[in-house]
Amino acid sequence: MSTPAPLLPTYFISHGGGPWPWMDTGGAYDRLAESLARMPAEAGPGVKAMLMVSAHWEAPVATVQTHPHPPMLYDYGGFPEHTYHVHYPAPGSPALAARVRELLAAADLPSAEDAQRGFDHGLFSPMAVAWPQADLPVIQLSLLRGLDPEAHLALGRALAPLRREGVLIVGSGLSYHNLRAFNAAGREASAQFDAWLTDAVGQIGAARNAALVQWQTAPAARAAHPREEHLLPLMVAVGAAEDGAARRVYHETAFMGALTVSSWRIG
Secondary structure, eight states: OOOOOOOOOEEEEEOOSTTGGGSOOTTTTHHHHHHHHTHHHHHOTTOOEEEEEEEEEEESSEEEEOOSSOOBOOOOOSSOGGGGSOOOOOOOOHHHHHHHHHHHHHTTOOEEEESSOOBOHHHHHHHHHHSTTOOSOEEEEEEETTOOHHHHHHHHHHHGGGGGTTEEEEEEEOSOOOGGGOSGGGHHHHHHHHHHHHHHHTSOTHHHHHHHHTGGGSTTHHHHOSSGGGTHHHHHHHHTTTTSOEEEEEEEEEETTTEEEEEEEEO
16 A cells, blocks of 8 residues: 655745845844745655745736746846846746646636746745755746735635645745835834734634634734735645644744744644
8 A cells, every 4th residue: 555645734934025045134034044944854855846826926817837947037126236147046847837727727716827937036035045956846826916815715725735746835925014114113013913913823724714814904914014915825825724733933023123024834
């Protein structure tokens, strides 16, 4: 009798700002880097590929990246010139992209593919720390325009079988994302929202889903996320591991000197 394939966890990671791994940040990213470097060991040896949902890609329907060798998408501004020449050479996976579309179709969810899109910094910055050898095949899947939390939970639910197929599902965003208060001005809002989010993610199943769908009613919700594209990747990770317990794998209360931010492993 064959041994069942291991059931992989899912992740929601706070991916940091722009091309931070290629910059001298004075230690500001040390704790985040440590948490990302632990991911391969935490996820286990069963990981064969990764599907990442980044906050930096939205489309009318779920759109999957199909380029076999994705180029770089330098989707940031105001950084040093050398950060527009960094390269993360991980391979894509057209086969995984096809499997993703198959699962979405089985769940009656429309999808599309993009053969040109490259890796955005929501992928290449954290992955350069987590898998610096760049030998893990990776594809990206877009968020859905409209940013409906229930739709993203459903998206994750449809993709759940990938967890038995060696595919690590990762939502890449930020637990706090208000660029107008990305300093001491965001201290209180980030702490309040993170406390609520930690409680919400710490629930399981229907209770967790219900809390996340109503995230806008949380303390300081709109102060933490004036626009929720950096929160919605969490919904995909949760939907793909609905009945799994969550463990906070990264947390600090003085990110950028003042902000409370977190990441979670689910399942």
